[in-house]
Amino acid sequence: MNDLIASNKRRTFFLLTGFIVITVLVGMAVGVLIGNGATGTIIALVFSAVFAFGSYWKSDSVALAVSRAVPADPIEFRRLHNLVEGLCIASGLPKPRVFVIRDDAPNAFATGRNPKHAAIAVTTGLLEKMNRVELEGVVAHELSHIKNYDILVSTLAVTLVGTIALITDITIRMMWWNGGRVSRGNDRRDSTNPLAFVGIALLILAPILAKIMQAAVSRRRETLADVSACKMTRYPPGLISALEKLQADSTVTHSASMATAHMWIEQPMSGVNDAGRLGMWHKLFNTHPPLAERIALLREI
Amino acid sequence: MNILVVVVVVAAVLLALVLLYNSLVGRRNEVDNAWSQIDVQLKRRLDLIPNLVETVKGYAAHEKATFDAVIQARNSAIGATSSPMAQAAADSAVTGALRQLFALSEAYPDLKANQGFVSLQEELSNTESRIAYARQFYGDAVLSYNTAIQKFPGSLVASSFKFTQREYFEAEDAARTTPEVKF
Numbered sequence: 001m002n003d004l005i006a007s008n009k010r011r012t013f014f015l016l017t018g019f020i021v022i023t024v025l026v027g028m029a030v031g032v033l034i035g036n037g038a039t040g041t042i043i044a045l046v047f048s049a050v051f052a053f054g055s056y057w058k059s060d061s062v063a064l065a066v067s068r069a070v071p072a073d074p075i076e077f078r079r080l081h082n083l084v085e086g087l088c089i090a091s092g093l094p095k096p097r098v099f100v101i102r103d104d105a106p107n108a109f110a111t112g113r114n115p116k117h118a119a120i121a122v123t124t125g126l127l128e129k130m131n132r133v134e135l136e137g138v139v140a141h142e143l144s145h146i147k148n149y150d151i152l153v154s155t156l157a158v159t160l161v162g163t164i165a166l167i168t169d170i171t172i173r174m175m176w177w178n179g180g181r182v183s184r185g186n187d188r189r190d191s192t193n194p195l196a197f198v199g200i201a202l203l204i205l206a207p208i209l210a211k212i213m214q215a216a217v218s219r220r221r222e223t224l225a226d227v228s229a230c231k232m233t234r235y236p237p238g239l240i241s242a243l244e245k246l247q248a249d250s251t252v253t254h255s256a257s258m259a260t261a262h263m264w265i266e267q268p269m270s271g272v273n274d275a276g277r278l279g280m281w282h283k284l285f286n287t288h289p290p291l292a293e294r295i296a297l298l299r300e301i
Numbered sequence: 302m303n304i305l306v307v308v309v310v311v312a313a314v315l316l317a318l319v320l321l322y323n324s325l326v327g328r329r330n331e332v333d334n335a336w337s338q339i340d341v342q343l344k345r346r347l348d349l350i351p352n353l354v355e356t357v358k359g360y361a362a363h364e365k366a367t368f369d370a371v372i373q374a375r376n377s378a379i380g381a382t383s384s385p386m387a388q389a390a391a392d393s394a395v396t397g398a399l400r401q402l403f404a405l406s407e408a409y410p411d412l413k414a415n416q417g418f419v420s421l422q423e424e425l426s427n428t429e430s431r432i433a434y435a436r437q438f439y440g441d442a443v444l445s446y447n448t449a450i451q452k453f454p455g456s457l458v459a460s461s462f463k464f465t466q467r468e469y470f471e472a473e474d475a476a477r478t479t480p481e482v483k484f
Contacts, residue, residue, distance in 0.1 A: 082427055089338055090434035092331075092442075234437065 016153070018213055019160045023048050026164055026206045029199035030171045048163045056152075060111040060119055063263065067109070069099035069121040080127060080135075084120065087140055091232050093147055096120050105251035106130065109263040110142040111151050118146045125251065130242055137239030140229035141265055148228065150221045154262055157217050161210045168203045218262040218287040226294055230301055240298050247291040262287035321458050328446040332467050335439035336385070339470060342432045343378070343392060346425065350375045350399075353421045357402060360412040367401050374398040385468040392432075399425065436470050443467045 027044025055062075074081055081098060088095045096112065099121035106126035112118030120142045130138065145151055226243075230236040246266045253264065261267060267288040288294075354368050375398075378391035403422065406412050413419075447466050450459035458464070 082430075086431055086434040089342075089431055090437045092335065092338075092438050 016157070016217075019157065019164075019210065020048075022206055022210055022213075023160060023164055025202055026167055029202040029206075030167060032199040033171060033203075044163075044167055047167060048160055051160075051163050056113055060113070060117065060151075063109075063111045064099055064119060064121060067101055067121060069101045069119075072098040072100045077127070079132075080122065080139075083132075083136055083139055084143075087136065087143055087232060091140075091143060091147060093143060096143075096146060100124055100127070103253055105253040106246060106249055106266075107253045108138050108142055108265045110145040111263060112146065113152050114149070115146050118151060120146070123253065129245060129249065133233075133235060133238035134242035134245065136233050137229060137235070137242045138265055140232040141225050141239060144225040144228040144232065145221070148221070148224060150225065153221065154218060157214045157262075161207075161214045164210045165207045168207055171203055214262065215287050219289050222288050223294065223297060226298055227301070230298060236298050236301050240295055243291050243295050243298070247295070266291065317454070318458060321455055322462065325446075325449060325455060325458060325462075325464055328442070328449050329464060332439070332442045332446045335435070335442040336470075338435040339432065339439050342428055342435050343388070346395070346428045346432070347375055347378055349421060349425055349428065350395075353402070353418075353425070356415065356418050356421060357406060357412060360409045360415070361405060364405055367398075367405055371395075371398040371402050385470045389470045396429070439470055443469055 023044050024041055027041035030044065031039055031041055072080055077098070077100060080100075084098055085095055093115050096110070096115075096118040097120075099119055101121055101123045103123040104125040105123060106129045108120065108122040108126055110118060110120045120139065122138070122142075126138065127135070226239060229239050233239070243266075267286065350371060354371055357364075358368065374391070374394045378388070378395050381387045381391035406418070449455050450464045450466065
């Protein structure tokens, strides 16, 4: 189990490095197209730094607001509060803020930047459909995300993906419209600049690549959280049966959006639940491993 | 040149020792912290008992033997602070006595309907599950600490700086056997 955790950490490190490399490459491509390499790179880096910094402080409140989460009332949701408190004692974490989302689909997510500034949110559907041990498994999965700092990694990942997409988008638009003058000037000077083609190709490919990498980071982390959740509850059957219930349930989480898809315990979008038979191509973009795979892995513990 | 090599080697060894020592201190503090988590919950439980006994007395005054057993178990648990093992034994005695008390309450419908009694009962079972969670955390901490001071380079540092093994929060075998239930 510790091997799994270590290898996950390594992969996440490589993937984050990859993000930074892509950002720099995009910056260089922008530079080549506009005519000034250094400026483009610097702009890209400053952009991502600003975004990363901003999301470091504010991402949790944004994520909670987007999902329409409200603080869980300590009396109405006493069972949930008790459960979270107990598991926090067992894992030595401070108690995160607890939120509920009024949504019939069973789902949950964790957010924040470190264990001291963390929050977990569950839907009312989850509270209704899960029994105590299953709920415990799900909450432990979310607490593991907090303990392993996945909440920070995924926030950074989503921000970097967003930045890359934004920069490439702006540049491509600029080339169509007011950028025309710039490129004509370039044409006169060196009309055979091969770098320009590479640059355009990069701009088109970068967002796709970044998305694939985001999904890969997320999939790794989901598996890791499943395993450490079982370590926390000492009862794998709880989480297994919770995941089976999620698999059987086909309600779409309305409170989730594409942007927050990777945060939830189960991929909230429709069309994913016919999983297991997803093609290679589809698999690349999934933020979660298929539930069947996750259940099979837990059975081995 | 040779002197340089010697200096570098000595510095490296010293650094390794310092790092090892610090990590052992960290683990030991985690054990202490985990222990205080258990302790808080144990105290909380003992604090709830007098109230509970008072409430039950109002309905079943003649069940003196059961009350006495609970109070006695509580008092000896307050006294038992010598070691985690002693505390665990005292704690399981309290659990047994409380179980008797709750079994007794089944015979008094009025008592079971008492709001104060219901909330005390809930509070107690909550505290008990928290003790179980805290115990798990403590067990993990002790395991990693004990392993660290027994493994090779760590064991040298541990023995020269008096890092001693910690006990688990477990009652001895005699106290751990489930009490017999008679109908």
